Amino acid sequence: xxxxxxxxxxxxxxxxxxxxxxxxxxxxxxxxxxxxxxxxxxxxxxxxxxxxxxxxxxxxxxxxxxxxxxxxxxxxxxxxxxxxxxxxxxxxxxxxxxxxxxxxxxxxxxxxxxxxxxxxxxxxxxxxxxxxxxxxxxxxxxxxxxxxxxxxxxxxxxxxxxxxxxxxxxxxxxxxxxxxxxxxxxxxxxxxxxxxxxxxxxxxxxxxxxxxxxxxxxxxxxxxxxxxxxxxxxxxxxxxxxxxxxxxxxxxxxxxxxxxxxxxxxxxxxxxxxxxxxxxxxxxxxxxxxxxxxxxxxxxxxxxxxxxxxxxxxxxxxxxxxxxxxxxxxxxxxxxxxxxxxxxxxxxxxxxxxxxxxxxxxxxxxxx
Ligand code: SF4
Numbered sequence: 001x002x003x004x005x006x007x008x009x010x011x012x013x014x015x016x017x018x019x020x021x022x023x024x025x026x027x028x029x030x031x032x033x034x035x036x037x038x039x040x041x042x043x044x045x046x047x048x049x050x051x052x053x054x055x056x057x058x059x060x061x062x063x064x065x066x067x068x069x070x071x072x073x074x075x076x077x078x079x080x081x082x083x084x085x086x087x088x089x090x091x092x093x094x095x096x097x098x099x100x101x102x103x104x105x106x107x108x109x110x111x112x113x114x115x116x117x118x119x120x121x122x123x124x125x126x127x128x129x130x131x132x133x134x135x136x137x138x139x140x141x142x143x144x145x146x147x148x149x150x151x152x153x154x155x156x157x158x159x160x161x162x163x164x165x166x167x168x169x170x171x172x173x174x175x176x177x178x179x180x181x182x183x184x185x186x187x188x189x190x191x192x193x194x195x196x197x198x199x200x201x202x203x204x205x206x207x208x209x210x211x212x213x214x215x216x217x218x219x220x221x222x223x224x225x226x227x228x229x230x231x232x233x234x235x236x237x238x239x240x241x242x243x244x245x246x247x248x249x250x251x252x253x254x255x256x257x258x259x260x261x262x263x264x265x266x267x268x269x270x271x272x273x274x275x276x277x278x279x280x281x282x283x284x285x286x287x288x289x290x291x292x293x294x295x296x297x298x299x300x301x302x303x304x305x306x307x308x309x310x311x312x313x314x315x316x317x318x319x320x321x322x323x324x325x326x327x328x329x330x331x332x333x334x335x336x337x338x339x340x341x342x343x344x345x346x347x348x349x350x351x352x353x354x355x356x357x358x359x360x361x362x363x364x365x366x367x368x
Pocket of ligand 1: 296302320331
């Protein structure tokens with residue numbers, strides 16, 4: 001059984017700050033690294049190949065159950081406070097990978113109750129945003145026929161589970177995990193626990209292994225949920241943990257709270273180009289210096305974003321790395337090339353997304 005550990009102020013699910021040393025925290029919280037054998041098995045996914053998914057909790061029992069053709073589920077969702085950005089894309093790609101690789105059913109929550117308490121959005125505003133979010137998800141490859149997409153406010157099984165779970169926690173316990181927060185955010189936590197337990201509801205076939213792909217900042221939720229699942233006699237949820245990609249300003253985590261630092265999947269392409277061309281690079285003080293000693297690629301946010309999201313051919317990525325670090329290419333030319341490739345992907349994605357809007361509307365309308 002996993003007990004919620006004392007809250008580390010370095011990990012706060014409502015903060016946009018990143019923990020200083022991710023590897024140290026993986027160890028501290030008892031996460032398992034993705035093994036070479038697992039990485040090899042999942043090498044068709046750039047997320048595993050490129051070590052974007054770094055660690056897990058109990059992924060092995062989830063895989064074993066899936067291999068034995070037992071029903072398994074993937075649980076994820078989005079707070080519909082805006083459009084999909086590159087961070088949402090990354091999580092969606094992981095969900096789609098596991099859905100396709102194992103035929104696992106996806107439970108996807110539109111966290112409109114959380115958006116209400118955390119962002120002050122009305123349920124109707126969330127409903128509107130959710131249509132675009134679902135269209136993005138479908139355009140990224142989610143098979144809606146093997147998924148249950150729902151709004152928290154319209155799913156009584158989630159809210160009634162949250163009420164039931166509230167008997168098992170005290171404000172002190174939540175404060176120890178999350179720090180002192182308004183009661184509304186504690187309620188949002190319990191509703192999220194209800195979301196993660198939903199695939200194990202009797203209506204959905206009862207207890208089963210559920211995989212939750214998250215960023216490290218979400219681990220307090222996972223640990224608490226595993227503790228509560230144990231008390232509820234459910235299967236403890238499994239989780240995978242991905243690394244954070246810096247935003248355009250070089251800050252540690254993509255956050256919807258700073259739109260200028262983000263790239264949105266539905267954003268006007270000229271705006272994306274402008275933002276990307278202003279992204280932090282590892283360029284040297286002068287062209288002469290860069291030609292002489294090469295770029296500081298380890299601190300190049302543009303390369304980090306491009307390599308994570310838009311270039312999955314590792315040979316091409318390695319060539320760009322060499323060209324940069326040897327001083328063969330300068331930042332202006334390099335960024336222009338990366339921007340063109342990124343815009344080409346975004347243009348195609350936006351065309352696909354537009355084709356999925358009607359389907360997304362009908363999925364959301366099912367719960368009206
Ligand atoms: Fe980044 Fe390209 Fe400049 Fe290298 S040359 S620091 S990869 S933008």
